[in-house]
Amino acid sequence: MNRRGFLVGLPLALSACTAQEVWAPQDVVTRAIYRKPGRKYITLYTMKNVDSDNGAHSSLLINASQRVLFDPAGSFEQKVMPERNDVLFGATPRLENFYVSFHARSTYYVVGQSVDVSPEVAEQALNLALVSGPVAQANCARVTSRILRQLPGFENIRQTWGPNRIQEDFAKLPDVTTLEYREDDADDKTLALAEISAILRGE
Structure with missing residues (x-):
């Protein structure tokens, strides 16, 4: 992958999109668990359109007890990385980098905003x-903002359907560090996913 830097539509009714x-089985999840010692933190990832800067997706990296x-x-x-209902376990730094690289391409870039939190807040987020x-599809920002605004110190995060609004609110938190991730891969995530899969298989 060619990497530079290291590394919306109307809301859909919930009844219309399940x-x-x-x-994943417990034994699979248990084997995959990754713990990173040291500080606890939350990273908000916002995937943004290169041309319009519109936010297309929101997600969270949570460093807590795991x-x-x-x-x-x-997608x-x-x-x-076994999954349980949108939670991906075993998020090592290497796999986190692959996750970011999967989303960054010629038409989208990724903004990562990180803030240190107490172990208790990290665990609550987890x-x-x-x-x-x-x-459900088109609900990523709605659910991400709902999680964040329940955490002590994150009360300024507005409940929203818009990834950009979460990014703007997150930027106002104390001591936030922000990085942008850009790549010039083709605008086809399936190609990136296939390449990442091959690397992880050792091909």
């Missing part, structure tokens, strides 16, 4: 993510 439940990606209504699927899915 999310598919995914529930490190997970909450990818509501997302990143890997056998090495627990909220674990019970928030599966998320």
